Amino acid sequence: MKYIDEFQDPELARRLLDDIHATVTRPWALMEVCGGQTHSIIRHGIDQLLPEKVELIHGPGCPVCVTPLEVIDKALEIASRPEVIFCSFGDMLRVPGTGRDLFQVRGEGGDVRVVYSPLDALRIAQQNPDREVVFFGIGFETTAPPNAMTVHQARKLGIPNFSMLVSHVRVPPAIEAIMSSPSCRVQGFLAAGHVCSVMGMGEYPELAERFRVPIVVTGFEPLDILEGVRRTVQQLERGEHTVDNAYARAVRAEGNPAARAMLEDVFEVTDRAWRGIGVIPQSGWRLAPKYRAYDAEHRFSVEGIRTQEPAECRSGEVLQGLLKPHECEAFGTLCTPRTPLGATMVSSEGACAAYYLYRRLDMPATKAQEATPVV
Amino acid sequence: MCLAVPGRVLDIEERDGTRMATVDFGGVVKEVCLEYLPDLQVGEYAIVHVGFALQRLDEESARQTLELFAELGLLQEEFGDPWETAAEAAGSEPVEEVGNK
Ligand code: SF4
Numbered sequence: 157m158k159y160i161d162e163f164q165d166p167e168l169a170r171r172l173l174d175d176i177h178a179t180v181t182r183p184w185a186l187m188e189v190c191g192g193q194t195h196s197i198i199r200h201g202i203d204q205l206l207p208e209k210v211e212l213i214h215g216p217g218c219p220v221c222v223t224p225l226e227v228i229d230k231a232l233e234i235a236s237r238p239e240v241i242f243c244s245f246g247d248m249l250r251v252p253g254t255g256r257d258l259f260q261v262r263g264e265g266g267d268v269r270v271v272y273s274p275l276d277a278l279r280i281a282q283q284n285p286d287r288e289v290v291f292f293g294i295g296f297e298t299t300a301p302p303n304a305m306t307v308h309q310a311r312k313l314g315i316p317n318f319s320m321l322v323s324h325v326r327v328p329p330a331i332e333a334i335m336s337s338p339s340c341r342v343q344g345f346l347a348a349g350h351v352c353s354v355m356g357m358g359e360y361p362e363l364a365e366r367f368r369v370p371i372v373v374t375g376f377e378p379l380d381i382l383e384g385v386r387r388t389v390q391q392l393e394r395g396e397h398t399v400d401n402a403y404a405r406a407v408r409a410e411g412n413p414a415a416r417a418m419l420e421d422v423f424e425v426t427d428r429a430w431r432g433i434g435v436i437p438q439s440g441w442r443l444a445p446k447y448r449a450y451d452a453e454h455r456f457s458v459e460g461i462r463t464q465e466p467a468e469c470r471s472g473e474v475l476q477g478l479l480k481p482h483e484c485e486a487f488g489t490l491c492t493p494r495t496p497l498g499a500t501m502v503s504s505e506g507a508c509a510a511y512y513l514y515r516r517l518d519m520p521a522t523k524a525q526e527a528t529p530v531v
Numbered sequence: 532m533c534l535a536v537p538g539r540v541l542d543i544e545e546r547d548g549t550r551m552a553t554v555d556f557g558g559v560v561k562e563v564c565l566e567y568l569p570d571l572q573v574g575e576y577a578i579v580h581v582g583f584a585l586q587r588l589d590e591e592s593a594r595q596t597l598e599l600f601a602e603l604g605l606l607q608e609e610f611g612d613p614w615e616t617a618a619e620a621a622g623s624e625p626v627e628e629v630g631n632k
Binding site: 164273302309504 | 580
């Protein structure tokens with residue numbers, strides 16, 4: 157038991173693990189949807205502490221990773237314009253577009269700024285009335301409500317020089333797409349706690365029933381993840397498939413009604429492409445017609461930009477749980493955090509980055525040597 | 532970025548018709564919008580994401596989560612200097628060599 161002493165409460169961790177070991181009789185494959193959970197799992201070696209029969213498959217829950225190349229290219233195009241101040245969260249800076257990233261755009265003279273909150277971008281717009289301020293609005297259901305509120309405020313306060321490049325994604329349609337794939341091996345889901353703290357659990361019973369798959373809302377701490385696994389495995393062993401909440405201290409069944417109401421006002425559901433995966437029907441949000449004036453794609457006429465994703469990066473398979481990061485040929489050699497081929501190696505929540513950070517020693521020796529950066 | 536971080540409300544005020552709070556995240560203090568959690572009080576903990584309080588949390592869980600995130604380097608990520616991080620990650624290699632051409 158390699159890492160168990162590092163747990164918040166090693167005693168409780170051991171009890172949960174013992175319980176899981178005692179419950180499992182057959183092999184089960186569970187998917188943790190959220191990239192934060194993936195990091196917690198790899199960092200604490202949870203996947204190695206679990207019985208061999210329980211496999212954790214990493215899901216697509218990293219917003220940076222799933223933002224399509226095409227959208228990154230649109231962002232780069234807009235950010236390069238002299239009249240534009242382009243505002244983004246910090247983790248988008250090094251996500252490769254075709255040939256370059258936002259970090260390089262700034263090196264070439266683009267006015268790219270990192271903000272902590274979308275409201276900061278709105279403030280920058282108020283302070284710079286002679287410039288166009290564009291905010292890069294990506295993320296899942298946790299990020300969408302803050303961005304929705306910001307567009308709502310821009311309209312309310314009549315700030316004409318603010319717009320948003322919107323590429324929001326929704327988790328339930330991704331679960332549906334994963335379960336509908338003929339190569340799907342997932343038998344149970346650890347649903348992302350923070351997404352559910354906004355959206356509640358209402359979208360899940362139908363999915364659990366249709367695919368006969370248990371869905372257990374799970375937090376991020378190692379103990380939360382063990383508890384999520386324990387409850388999922390218990391259901392599977394009993395032949396059940398219900399929605400269960402193992403993160404009740406942060407998730408209420410109805411989520412956050414005020415946030416959901418704002419989402420419904422500002423956005424409308426649309427088909428959305430996921431990087432490496434392709435279009436998933438109804439899996440995204442775009443601005444609703446009454447907020448179209450704030451849509452950066454229209455304002456800067458970048459709707460026409462179409463890009464092909466490179467073939468050598470297999471992050472699409474990684475994101476769907478079909479391939480483990482280190483099974484990718486480029487992992488740790490051609491592709492490192494310094495020279496990333498895909499977003500899953502860049503993002504702090506990306507599965508390839510997690511393996512690179514915490515699992516490099518498990519690589520074959522020659523590969524690990526090649527991967528060591530030359531200083 | 533997708534992860535929300537727990538923080539403790541230090542004070543609350545109305546600004547531009549919007550309910551805002553100052554929130555402490557284990558030492559880092561930020562402005563946070565309370566429009567989605569309007570009845571949050573000073574001294575209470577909430578899960579905060581990109582400057583918005585999204586859900587209440589009890590103190591014990593908040594403290595544990597903060598510790599975990601600090602240990603995973605996620606607090607540095609959320610509140611540190613992203614340009615520095617990006618430059619560090621980019622290293623000294625010529626930018627032309629970045630893949631994905
Ligand atoms: S290791 Fe790199 S190239 Fe391979 S799937 Fe991950 S990001 Fe793509």
